[in-house]
Structures are given as C-alpha cells and as structure tokens.
Amino acid sequence: MSKRKTNPKFIWILLKCLILSYSALFIANASAKDPDTLKIIEVPFYKTLTIDLPIDAELRPWESGIYFWYIQKLQLTPEKDKVFKVAPYNLDVVISEAPQSDFDYAKWRKSLAEDGVEIIDEVPEGVLYSSANVLHILTYYHTGQEHVLGKATLFDTEDLVKARTMFEVLQSFTPNTKQRKFTAPFNIVNELQTKEIPQDNPLADELSALIQKNLTKKRLLDVDTLDGFWGKISAFNETIEIFPELETDTLEKFADEADQYGWDIRFHQAYLPGKQAGSMVMQSQVNPMSFITYCLFQDSDLNLLVSIPSTVSVTKQLEFVHQCNHLTTAQSLPWMTPQWHSKLFYYKRVKPVDEPEGWFTVFDDNDNPDDYFFGAVGVLDAEGNLVIPNRFEEIEWTDGYFVGQSKLGKELLSKSGESLLIAENFRHIDNNLYFVWEEDNQQGVFDLKNNAWIIPLAEHYIEKLDDSDLFTFRKVSKSTSMSVSYGKVGLMNREGAVLLKNEYDHFWLNTHLNVIVAQQRTVSGSRATSRFGIFDMKGEQLVPFQYDRVLNVQEAIINLRKDELWYQYSVQ
Numbered sequence: 001m002s003k004r005k006t007n008p009k010f011i012w013i014l015l016k017c018l019i020l021s022y023s024a025l026f027i028a029n030a031s032a033k034d035p036d037t038l039k040i041i042e043v044p045f046y047k048t049l050t051i052d053l054p055i056d057a058e059l060r061p062w063e064s065g066i067y068f069w070y071i072q073k074l075q076l077t078p079e080k081d082k083v084f085k086v087a088p089y090n091l092d093v094v095i096s097e098a099p100q101s102d103f104d105y106a107k108w109r110k111s112l113a114e115d116g117v118e119i120i121d122e123v124p125e126g127v128l129y130s131s132a133n134v135l136h137i138l139t140y141y142h143t144g145q146e147h148v149l150g151k152a153t154l155f156d157t158e159d160l161v162k163a164r165t166m167f168e169v170l171q172s173f174t175p176n177t178k179q180r181k182f183t184a185p186f187n188i189v190n191e192l193q194t195k196e197i198p199q200d201n202p203l204a205d206e207l208s209a210l211i212q213k214n215l216t217k218k219r220l221l222d223v224d225t226l227d228g229f230w231g232k233i234s235a236f237n238e239t240i241e242i243f244p245e246l247e248t249d250t251l252e253k254f255a256d257e258a259d260q261y262g263w264d265i266r267f268h269q270a271y272l273p274g275k276q277a278g279s280m281v282m283q284s285q286v287n288p289m290s291f292i293t294y295c296l297f298q299d300s301d302l303n304l305l306v307s308i309p310s311t312v313s314v315t316k317q318l319e320f321v322h323q324c325n326h327l328t329t330a331q332s333l334p335w336m337t338p339q340w341h342s343k344l345f346y347y348k349r350v351k352p353v354d355e356p357e358g359w360f361t362v363f364d365d366n367d368n369p370d371d372y373f374f375g376a377v378g379v380l381d382a383e384g385n386l387v388i389p390n391r392f393e394e395i396e397w398t399d400g401y402f403v404g405q406s407k408l409g410k411e412l413l414s415k416s417g418e419s420l421l422i423a424e425n426f427r428h429i430d431n432n433l434y435f436v437w438e439e440d441n442q443q444g445v446f447d448l449k450n451n452a453w454i455i456p457l458a459e460h461y462i463e464k465l466d467d468s469d470l471f472t473f474r475k476v477s478k479s480t481s482m483s484v485s486y487g488k489v490g491l492m493n494r495e496g497a498v499l500l501k502n503e504y505d506h507f508w509l510n511t512h513l514n515v516i517v518a519q520q521r522t523v524s525g526s527r528a529t530s531r532f533g534i535f536d537m538k539g540e541q542l543v544p545f546q547y548d549r550v551l552n553v554q555e556a557i558i559n560l561r562k563d564e565l566w567y568q569y570s571v572q
Contacts, residue, residue, distance in 0.1 A: 038165050039186040041314075043288045045173055046082075046095055046148065049141075052172035053086065053289060055186050055314040059093075060085050069094065073102035074147065089152075091137075091170055096147045103147055105140045120160065121167055125174040126150070128167040135163045141174040148173060188267045188281050188318065195322050202235035203323035207306070208332040210242065211299055215333060220244070220302075221343055221350045221362060221380070228307075236316050238308070244345065245303040248273050251280050251296055262286055269325055271296040273303065277327040281317065284310070293317045295324035300333035301341055340384040348375045355397050356415065358382035364390035370407055377404075379417070387417040399428045412448070420448060429464060433494075441476050441484055445496070454496045461486050465516075466509040469494040470537070475502055491516070491539060499539030505530070508553040513571060517553040520545055532560060534569060543569060 040052040045059070053059060062083035069076040074096060076083070082095040096102075105125070112119070112129060121128040126139030139150035150170035154163050165182040172183075210231040219225050228243040247253075251271060258265060263282040271278025277297040284290035290310040297304055306324070308317055349363035359382055365375035367390060378390035379402060388395065392404035392411070401420070402413040412421035412434070425437040432449035436457065443462050445455040455462060459476040470493055474486035490502030500518070508517040516535045521528060532550040534543035547560035547567075558569040 037182055037184040038169075039191070040169065040172075040183045041186050041288050042172070045093075046146075047143065049143070049148065049173050049175070051093070052169055052183060054089065054169065054183075055289075057089055058087050058289070060087055069151065071103060071149075072108060074098055074149075076149075086169065089166060089169070091166060092151045093170070093173070094147075094149050094151070096149075097145065098147060100142060100147070103140070103149075108138075121164055123171050123174075123179055124176055126167065126171040128163055135160075137163070137167050137170050139167075139171045139174055186314070188321075191318055192267065192322055192325070198323060198326055201323050201326055203233065203320065204327050204330065206233050206235055207242075207297070207304075207327075208299070208330055211302075211304070211332040214242075215244075215300075215302070217335070217340065217384075218350050218352055218360065220340075220345065221347050221360065223345050223348060226345050236312070236320060238312050238316070241307045243305040243307070245296065245305050246345065248296075248303055250303070250305055251278050251294060254280065254294070258282060263292070266291070267321065271303075273298050274329050277324050279321045279324045281321055289314075291317050293321050293324075295320070295327070297324065297327045297329075299330045300336040302333075302336075302344075337384065343380065343384055343386075353379075353397050356382070359397075361395055362386075362390065387415070388413055389417075421446060435462060441479055445471065454494065455492060456496075465491070465507060467511070468509050468537070470499070470509075470516075472507055473502060491535075493538075500535065510554050510558065512554070512556040513558070513569070515542060517550060517558065518545075519550075534558070 039055045041055055042050050042052050043059070045051040051059070062078045062085060067078050067083055069092075076094045076096055081097075084093040084095075085091070086093065109127060112127065115131075118130040119127060120130060120135070123139075125141055126137070128135065128137050130136070135154040137150065137152040137154070141148045150173065152166055152170060154166065161182065168179055168181065168183045171179065210233075214229050214231065215225075219229075226244055226246070228241045230239055231242055232239050248271060251268065255265065255268070262285045264285060265280065266283045267279065267281040269279045270276070277295060279296070280294045282292050284292075291314050292310050293308040295306040295308075297306075308320055312320075343362075346364070346366070347362040348365040351361045353359045353361055360380045361377050362380055363372075363375035363377045368376045370376065370393070372393045376390040377392050377395050378386055379388035379395060381387050388402060388404070392406050394405040396403055400415075402415070402417075404411045404413060409422065409424040410426055411419055412426065413419055421434060421436070423436045423438055426446070427435045429435055429445070432447055433454065434446045434448060436444050436446050438457055441459045441461075442457040443455075443460060444453055444457040445462060446452075447454050455471065455473070459479075461474045461476070463472050464470075465472050470491055472489050473492055474489050476484060477487040478485040488502045489504050489507065490498060491500040491504075491507060492498055503520070504518050505521040506519040510517060514537060516537065518533050518535060519530055520533070521530045530548065531545040532543075532547045533541060533545035535541055543560070547562045549561040551559040556570060560567050560569060
C-alpha cells in the first residue's frame with residue numbers, strides 16, 4: 001500500500017470537529033452510586049455558575065410562546081430576562097437583573113410555612129414542597145448583580161424520586177449546595193464497564209453492509225476514497241462518516257493534540273489490528289454536553305475509522321462505543337487479496353472498462369514524467385495485476401487489443417500487455433491488418449498476425465477499396481509544410497502485389513458483377529477528357545478504355561458510351 005502525502009482528511013477532521021484526543025485512559029473519580037441514579041454532567045451555565053444537566057438534556061433559551069412568572073416584586077418575562085428551559089424535563093431557569101430588593105428568599109420561604117405548605121425536601125437555597133396536590137420546586141441564588149431562580153411544577157405527586165432528582169438538578173447552580181443522592185456524575189468508563197457483552201451486534205452487521213456497498217474495487221483504488229464516505233446506521237438512526245486509514249495509530253495521532261483543540265479524553269480503548277477494535281470518546285472543554293466518538297476497526301485487512309458527530313445524543317454514543325468495543329475482525333470483501341491491497345488508495349482516477357470485464361484503467365499522478373493531466377494511465381486486470389504499466393496519456397480497448405496514446409504516438413498492446421505495434425498513428429482495417437501512418441507522409445499496411453508489412457511504409461496514400469480485399473494507392477507528387485499532393489491511383493491486393501499501376505484517376509467496386517470500373521483522365525491544354533474501362537478482381541482488363549462516359553457503375557447493368565452510342569455490360 002502506498003504512503004499518503006500530507007493528509008488533508010486529518011486536517012479537515014480537526015477543523016470540522018475541533019477534535020483530537022488524549023492518549024491515556026481517563027477515569028473520573030465519580031461517586032459510587034446506584035445504577036438507577038440520574039447521570040448528570042456539570043456544564044458552564046452563567047458567568048462562573050455551573051449546572052448539573054442530565055446526559056440526555058439540553059439547556060435551551062426560551063424561543064417562542066407566552067411566558068411570565070410573578071413572584072413577590074419580580075415580574076419575569078423573556079422580553080427583559082434570560083429564560084432557559086431544561087429539555088425534555090420541563091425545568092425553568094431564569095436570570096433577572098431586577099433590583100435585589102425585588103425578591104427576598106427568606107421572606108418567601110417564611111410565607112410557605114405560614115400557609116401550611118408541606119415541605120418535602122429543603123436545602124439552604126431551595127425547597128421541594130407540595131401545594132394543592134402538586135409538587136413544586138424553587139431554587140434561588142443571587143450573584144450580587146442578578147437573581148437566578150430555578151422552577152418546576154410536577155403534577156405527578158406520587159413520583160417523589162423523580163421530584164427529588166429534579167430538585168437536585170435545579171439546586172446544582174447554587175454554589176453552596178452540591179447534594180447528590182439521586183444524581184451521579186456521568187462517567188463513561190464506569191458505564192461501559194457495567195454494560196453486558198452484547199450477544200448480537202447490530203453495528204457489526206450494518207458496517208459490513210456499508211462496506212460491501214460502498215467499498216468497491218473502483219472506489220478503493222482511488223486515492224480520494226481516503227477522504228471518507230457517508231453511510232446510514234439505522235440501529236442508531238444516524239448518518240456517519242467512514243474513513244479508510246493507512247496507518248493503525250490514528251487514534252494516538254488524534255490524541256497528541258486533543259487538549260490544544262479544546263477536548264478531553266473520557267475513554268480510550270487501544271486498536272490492535274486483527275485482535276481488538278479501538279475506540280475513543282472525547283468531551284468538549286467549552287461545552288461539556290458535547291461528545292464525539294471514534295471507532296477504529298479492521299475489515300478485509302482495511303483499517304476503517306467511523307466518526308460519530310457531537311449532534312448525536314450521549315446515550316447513543318455510549319451504546320455505539322459499547323458495540324464498537326466488541327467488533328471482531330471481519331472479511332466483508334472476499335475478493336480482497338494482497339495483490340489488490342497493494343494497489344489501494346493510490347490512483348488519481350479509476351475507470352472500469354467495458355471489456356475485458358472486471359478490468360480497470362488507472363491513472364498514476366505520482367509517477368507521471370510526461371505530466372499528463374490525469375496522470376499516466378495503465379491497466380489493471382480482474383486480479384489486480386498491472387498488466388500495462390502507467391505510461392500513456394489515454395488507453396482504450398478496441399477490436400480485441402489495447403490502444404495506448406502517448407506523446408510519442410500510438411501503441412497497440414495485447415491483453416497480456418505485449419507491445420505489438422508502435423507508430424505515429426494507425427487504424428484497424430479488418431482481421432489482423434492495420435493502416436499505419438508515420439512522419440513525412442509515410443503510410444503502409446501491417447499484418448499483425450504475421451508481424452510483417454503487407455504494404456511497406458512509403459510516401460503514398462493508401463485506402464481500402466470499399467468492402468473488397470483490395471487497396472488503392474497514390475504516390476506523393478508534391479509535399480510542403482502546408483499541404484500534400486498525390487498523383488494517379490493504382491491497385492494492390494491483400495498480399496501487397498500491384499495489380500494495376502498508379503495510372504488511373506478513380507476506381508469503383510461493383511459487387512453485383514464482381515468487377516472494377518476504372519477511369520483514366522487526360523489533359524491537353526485546357527481540355528480534359530476521360531476514358532472508362534472495366535477490370536476483374538485480379539486486375540485483368542475486361543473492357544478496354546474506349547468509352548467516354550459511364551453510368552450505373554455499381555449496379556447489375558453498367559452503361560457505357562462510345563461514339564454517342566450506349567452499350568451495356570452485365571453478367572455474361
């Protein structure tokens with residue numbers, strides 16, 4: 001397999017995802033919690049404040065609809081205050097720059113006691129209480145400049161565990177309270193360690209199907225395939241990117257610069273080709289709710305990297321990593337042999353040929369001394385063998401042979417790559433005969449089967465006489481840099497023997513009568529006269545040149561005129 005030049009895909013991933021990774025496995029010091037506790041992530045919230053968000057939650061600004069909340073003198077609306085929703089949990093967080101005197105938490109809390117409200121749970125800066133058979137949450141903090149309030153109304157009064165859990169979420173932005181009985185910091189390592197080994201692996205089946213569909217021979221030969229391709233993983237309902245990798249240490253290379261791009265490693269399983277898939281999970285330092293995962297695995301002796309974007313939920317990414325870690329080495333491409341593998345990702349352009357079936361023309365831009373636009377083209381057979389080296393500008397299969405075009409001219413090659421004919425230009429006549437052109441008006445007819453000249457190269461112009469086995473030839477009479485003039489026409493047979501010397505002006509083949517009508521033209525001063533005669537196919541004269549006009553030269557009856565009288569020539 002060839003080595004890549006500077007890897008544009010690698011740089012592109014960095015810019016696109018702003019990611020790389022950190023090489024060592026990171027294990028957070030999470031508290032040992034019941035697995036049913038709500039997993040949360042501490043994220044920056046407002047200025048120096050943070051909030052614990054459930055891993056499947058999103059903190060969204062209020063976008064539309066009517067919203068108002070009046071409490072004491074605070075009149076909170078999206079028009080003048082910052083209103084956030086914790087979706088999909090229906091929790092509100094509001095920030096107001098109203099005067100500090102507009103809300104007194106202690107006074108408000110005292111009013112609850114005076115009203116006989118049932119207090120379910122309480123912390124110094126928040127309370128969970130029941131009123132009118134509905135559970136309510138209110139948490140409060142004053143930054144010195146702004147009011148920060150958390151609020152929720154939970155109509156299911158029997159779900160106290162859920163209520164206490166949401167209470168912990170809403171009190172988490174208050175700096176003096178970090179009560180965690182029903183929530184626990186999300187730790188990917190712990191989560192993966194507690195997951196059961198899957199008996200079925202949907203990811204393995206879908207990746208195999210994507211590989212078979214997308215990684216054809218044509219695509220794998222093309223260097224552009226290193227830029228990756230898209231595929232849909234229905235098990236996760238996501239479109240992902242898959243990148244073939246030339247090296248096995250891609251994750252470690254990502255790791256070297258992860259921190260400078262603002263990402264931390266939260267999980268890393270090393271890639272051991274043929275033994276173990278590699279995976280990596282990264283968490284954004286700017287937005288801790290943003291994760292990106294990678295899976296590096298082997299299939300058909302290819303290293304393949306799957307990228308899952310940060311738009312995918314954390315729970316889906318966690319399941320993806322879990323299934324990735326249990327991928328086994330597969331062989332989705334049974335045709336992949338060492339011979340094919342040595343040609344992968346090397347060619348600038350790849351084109352299947354109609355014949356022979358399964359063959360390709362491949363353009364090499366790495367070894368291109370003549371600087372052809374698409375690179376120097378050669379031919380790969382169906383087994384991946386380079387039967388014709390990359391040294392042509394164009395090449396095509398025609399009449400059972402390959403014809404290559406280079407700056408030196410044209411070359412005829414056999415299916416095995418043997419050079420059979422090299423000339424400035426040539427054209428197939430029929431069977432094994434070729435018209436050949438060279439410089440200085442040289443033309444001839446070459447017999448490929450016998451590797452011999454039927455009509456040697458000379459300064460003459462050769463044409464086939466219609467559909468016969470005969471050739472007409474005209475010798476060069478005058479040649480300049482701008483034009484070439486030819487003299488009278490003669491006739492040769494397929495063996496190169498001259499049947500009629502070049503003393504005539506035109507020949508017509510009459511297939512009905514199997515004869516040749518010939519014209520001789522003479523010029524005397526300003527007067528030109530023509531005489532017509534007839535020959536058989538061997539050049540023997542049948543009708544002398546006594547006729548000054550001829551009609552129906554290619555019909556079953558030929559009409560000739562002499563001394564104003566018309567005569568007919570037909571089958572005897």
